Amino acid sequence: MKRKISKLVLGLLFVIVSFAVGSKVTAESINYQALKYGTQQTSMASNYYVKPANVVANGDQYLVTMTIHTGTQLGEWPVTVLSINGQGPANVTKTKSASGYDYSYAFQTADLSQIISSSISINVPNVYTAKHDISFKFDTSNLPALNNAAASSSSANTISSAAASQSNVSASSQSSASQSSVSSESSQSSTSSSLASSSSKPKPVAKTTSNRVIRRQNAQIAALNRKNKQTQTAILTGGAVAIVILAVAAYFFIKRK
Known part of the structure; x- marks a missing residue:
């Protein structure tokens, strides 16, 4: 009887663990090319991007994690990602090793078959400071499936x-x-001060548009971080359940002996 119970517990453990692992996110290492912005030519920055990237299929989106590695001679983390695929970088981490500095970050997209554009800032003290646009082309042959x-x-x-x-x-x-039309007609019959006043009107519109873009990017980053936190919580919960079941199985084995 005890042997049957032990087999039943082990079978149940196998099913639960398989479900917990298989029903979560699926990750793959995906190769990619770093290109000069808007071209098919390899970027000079390509050597600094660690390949492959880590791609996780989570529901209807891909979560892509990339790493930039620079040598110690360039200083501490000389490259900063300003934007990637129209959004700010998420899950940014900086680590130091004997060989240099790693800058890791993530972004989210529903389509990796398209060219992904990014804006980066390079700052090597007393040597080079600039902002550059760069493009990425991902190998989609081994992409995990989305929902x-x-x-x-x-x-x-x-x-x-x-x-x-x-x-x-x-x-x-x-x-x-x-x-513009109204201002033009009005300017013919008004003084130079009214011309200056009408020419300054579009500025608040530009400012409002900029604020909307910033708020939209912040909302995307917040949503991405919430989704990542939920995934991590689910994985931790599944691990805890598996540990409890293993403990129960061990108890039955010990009791049988």
């Missing part, structure tokens, strides 16, 4: 958002054109 239903919903939302954005831009352009 198709969720991905389709995400694509639809992306298209709707893009259409809304284009509509807003169009409306803003028409409004600006109307204001």
